[in-house]
Amino acid sequence: MRPAEDLTARARIRDAALALFAEHDAAGTSMRKVAERAGVSLALVQYHFGNKAGLRQACDAYVVEFIRATLAGAVDEDRLGDPEFMESSRRAGAPVFRYLGRALADGSDATAALFDELVAITEHHQRARAGDHADPRGEAAVFVAMRLGIYVLQDHLTRALGVDAAGPAGLARIAAAQLAIISPEYVGEETAAKARKGLGKPPRPSGR
Known part of the structure; x- marks a missing residue:
């Protein structure tokens, strides 16, 4: 999942910043702390x-x-039903989604652009699929907001679920819950079936 560039010191620094910004936000993180976390000089x-x-x-x-890249792999390359690909995506995505939750709450040009792009992609897939969509744009926007809201509220989800909501096990459990909640008619029966296959066997709730 990670490109060759991610073997470099530059990528280690970025990954350290990704983790620290998620933990403390940008205002609470100094360049020196990033250097220390990455094991490099300021x-x-x-x-x-x-x-x-x-x-x-x-x-x-x-x-x-x-x-x-994850969306392209899941949709364009038709790997949504590939458990190995989806598990790899969840593992690689854990620090990304921790950061994303903080970035969405703080607000940035990049997250605004990402939201708009995800809405456009979702609306495109809705229009390409047969079905009754009275307001494709509205449905796509609300659907994306609901999905991204999970990352903003991940601390609360972690408390409620008893597992790190941004970690691989938490993401798998959340995906299973989403499949149970979202109507197959909305996402499409074929897509829902692939998503269930790609999820594999979700973690069992531990007494919760």
Whole structure:
């Protein structure tokens, strides 16, 4: 799932920033803390990203590209029903979704652009599929807002579920719950069937 570029020091710095921004937000994270987490010098962080704003932009760009690539793999490459691909996506996506929840709550140009792109993709798939959609744009916008809202509320979900909502097990459990809640007629029977297959055997709730 991760490109060759992610073997570099630049990627380690970005990943450290991704984690720290998710934990403390950008205002509560210094460049020096990022350097310490990545195990590099402050000078190297400044060389690659310039300042904190440049580092934030790199994190935003990575999150947007990760989601685009995951959607392309699941939909365009028809791998939604591939359990190995979906499990790999959940594992790689854990730090991404922790960061995304914070970024959506804080607000940024990148998350606004991502929301608009996801709405456009969702609306396109609705219009391409036969069915009664009185307001495709409205349905797509609300659907995306509901999906992304999970990441904004992930701390509350973690408490309610008793498992890290942004971790692989939590994401799998959330996906299983979404499949049980969302009407197959809305997403399409074939898509719903592939999603169930790709999910594999979801984790069993532990007494909750």
